[in-house]
Amino acid sequence: MQTPVPDYLHEVLDSLREDNSGETAQYIPELANADPTPFALSITTATGSTYCAGDSDTPFSIQSISKPFAYAAAIMDRGLDHVLKTISVEASGEAFNELSLEDGTNRPKNPMINAGAIAAHSLLVGKDATAAARNQRVLDMFSSLAGRELSVDEDVYRSELTTADHNFAMAHMLRKFGILTDDVHEVVAGYTRQCSILVTVNDLSMMAATLANGGVQPVTRERIIDADTARQVMSVMAVAGMYDGAGDWLTRVGIPAKSGVSGGLVGVLPDQVGVAAFSPRLDSHGNSQRSRRIFERLSSDMDMHLFAPS
Numbered sequence: 378m379q380t381p382v383p384d385y386l387h388e389v390l391d392s393l394r395e396d397n398s399g400e401t402a403q404y405i406p407e408l409a410n411a412d413p414t415p416f417a418l419s420i421t422t423a424t425g426s427t428y429c430a431g432d433s434d435t436p437f438s439i440q441s442i443s444k445p446f447a448y449a450a451a452i453m454d455r456g457l458d459h460v461l462k463t464i465s466v467e468a469s470g471e472a473f474n475e476l477s478l479e480d481g482t483n484r485p486k487n488p489m490i491n492a493g494a495i496a497a498h499s500l501l502v503g504k505d506a507t508a509a510a511r512n513q514r515v516l517d518m519f520s521s522l523a524g525r526e527l528s529v530d531e532d533v534y535r536s537e538l539t540t541a542d543h544n545f546a547m548a549h550m551l552r553k554f555g556i557l558t559d560d561v562h563e564v565v566a567g568y569t570r571q572c573s574i575l576v577t578v579n580d581l582s583m584m585a586a587t588l589a590n591g592g593v594q595p596v597t598r599e600r601i602i603d604a605d606t607a608r609q610v611m612s613v614m615a616v617a618g619m620y621d622g623a624g625d626w627l628t629r630v631g632i633p634a635k636s637g638v639s640g641g642l643v644g645v646l647p648d649q650v651g652v653a654a655f656s657p658r659l660d661s662h663g664n665s666q667r668s669r670r671i672f673e674r675l676s677s678d679m680d681m682h683l684f685a686p687s
């Protein structure tokens with residue numbers, strides 16, 4: 378259900394419009410050349426009302442915001458115990474593209490960094506599943522979460538795959554350590570396709586609101602993620618969703634969140650709301666500069682902190 382946009386959301390966007398600091402992600406040619414100007418905000422309540430402002434219909438590739446949702450799918454497909462044997466749940470304290478393996482077990486530190494997300498993609502569907510089945514699993518699940526049929530941006534996919542040497546290198550290391558057992562090219566291609574799914578802020582706030590609502594899509598009422606898995610995913614977002622800035626983020630903003638290099642940022646407040654913002658210029662951590670500031674404002678204006686006394 379789309380409801381009238383409160384003036385407040387427009388005012389939040391307007392107050393941040395002249396912040397033009399940062400730049401689009403430079404290591405993916407298609408993103409480097411993206412229009413840096415779109416700016417949007419969307420909030421969906423756990424009961425399914427959406428409030429939005431700005432360029433809320435502008436599509437962009439989901440990038441790392443895919444990671445918590447694909448992790449949820451991997452847990453439901455393979456069971457939490459099996460997933461935990463492959464990927465840990467500790468803060469890495471490092472950038473999204475660090476290998477960050479745990480001493481002793483060689484598990485990626487968490488599923489929010491690339492190494493963990495590549496491993497999570499390889500777990501989808503079942504042992505020996507085809508690459509096509511994994512790709513379809515992700516697209517179907519994300520579409521159910523958004524409440525509409527999503528598609529892949531083939532240009533972003535090709536652009537990212539031809540420059541994915543870093544992810545290929547990490548995937549080869551994961552295979553050497555026995556964390557990945559599948560074909561490296563297929564897994565990295567599948568993970569890259571997952572990152573290239575096109576969404577709007579309204580899609581993302583609906584996906585986040587599904588987590589906030591314990592895994593039930595608030596508009597279609599379909600249970601997409603079981604409640605225990607939703608809890609696991611939100612917990613890991615709180616620990617590691619903002620990479621090396623996760624501790625600062627959780628203490629100051631207090632909203633479990635996940636960012637992506639195309640400029641999206643989603644946050645979840647359990648039982649309350651899913652929030653999504655979009656602005657392509659990134660700060661030095663690879664998080665959207667203006668989206669980060671939107672969350673800072675919402676948190677302080679509306680006491681949207683997980684640990685705010687009620």
Ligand code: GLN
Nearest residue numbers: 440441473491572637638
């Ligand atoms: N697809 C991107 C990558 O693998 C995702 C990174 C991100 O959004 N932080 O590098």
